[in-house]
Amino acid sequence: MHRNASRRLLPACLAVATLLATGSVALAQSAPATSSKIKVGFMLPYTGTYAALGGAIENGFRMYVQEQGGKLGGREVEYFKVDDESDPAKAPENATKLIKRDQVDVVVGTVHSGVQMGIVKVAKENNTLLIIPNAGVDEATGPLCGSNIFRSSFSNWQPGYAMGHVLADRGLKKVVTLTWKYAAGEQSVKGFKEAFEAKGGKVVKELSLPFPNVEFQALITEVASIKPDAVFVFFAGGGAVKFVKDWQAAGLKDKIPLYASGFLTDGTLEAQGVAAQGLETTLHYADGLTNPRDKSFRLDYAKLYKLQPDVYAVQGYDAAQLLAAGANAVKGDMSRKPEVIKAMEAAKVDSPRGAFTLSKAHNPVQDFYLRKVDGRDNKVSSVAVKALADPARGCRL
Ligand code: BEZ
Helix, strand or coil: CHHHHHHHHHHHHHHHHHHHHHCHHHHHHHCCCCCCCEEEEEEECCCCCCHHHHHHHHHHHHHHHHHCCCEECCEEEEEEEEECCCCHHHHHHHHHHHHHHCCCCEEECCCCHHHHHHHHHHHHHHCCEEEECCCCCHHHHCCCCCCCEEECCCCCHHHHHHHHHHHHHCCCCEEEEEEECCHHHHHHHHHHHHHHHHCCCEEEEEEEECCCCCCCHHHHHHHHHHCCCEEEEECCHHHHHHHHHHHHHCCCCCCCCEEEEHHHCCCCHHHHHHHHCCCEEEECCCECCCCHHHHHHHHHHHHHHCCCCCHHHHHHHHHHHHHHHHHHHCCCCCCCHHHHHHHHHHCCECCCCCCEEECCCCCEEEEEEEEEEECCEEEEEEEEEEEECCCCCCCCC
């Protein structure tokens, strides 16, 4: 019995000895497992008020990979998914599942700024590559920035800052803000205020309600009682649909000008209908751009998903483009992390929004468009701020 076992082991031992002698073991261990796949972990909301946003991000990401024949850096892509429910309390556990249980090479997530804080923490602890395809939380490319943390979207500061410029340039003086009370709303208002007040405007009242509450009535009444020159808001997804309809139902649409970061009307126009017509917003994407990349992106997306793309689909598509830049540089060997990161940092992303590069803190430096709702379109009117870079306050990279 023993003799048989040792006879069976002998060829294997000899093979190991030969490999050791030739140094091939080290090679066999460090060479990329060319047959293995790049593991992508989507941590996105698939339920709740941001469900449609998560779906669009995944659609955009998958479409880009499909355009590359299903491979990045020569390796097939395998997907893992977690529904983060836009619940910050569950974020560390959900991110850990993808990183420890599924052993993903990269986490792509998420939408909600509060959830993002949990993902950033876990990604930093494990030195896992993270691409943020929406959540604008300023800290991710500010004080919590990291060499492994990238964003294909925006910082909360950016679209608010762009609208602050627009309204100050129009000579408005007295504005009320209204948002969900969490980082996305609060930081949008901060960006808005910074630009608006620097040019002589004044935010006279900051109103908020908890996320994802949609009982807007009392706050809408309060805005009306203040009689400001305008109101600036942050809402997105299902909550944005309800807010725009409630604003019109309260009879304020033609009385107090309503402005917002573009999330208020992106991916929501079909449901908002007439209530949204004429609304002006600022965002890093718009309908009616003329770059060739956008034309083909929109045609292909509509054909593949029987849906019109929105900013979230663009951000998902560009997250995949960013990952491709890293994966291609190392021929799919994602264990060569410093080289992956270097290539991603240097990428010029040929985005449907217009080409962009990344700041030192890994946030897109990009144009912010002023858009106006016309039918089912957020039609581009002008570039509100060209090549706007987040100030990345507190980032040491
Ligand atoms: C955020 O939480 O960062 C966010 C959510 C939806 C749209 C834009 C930003």
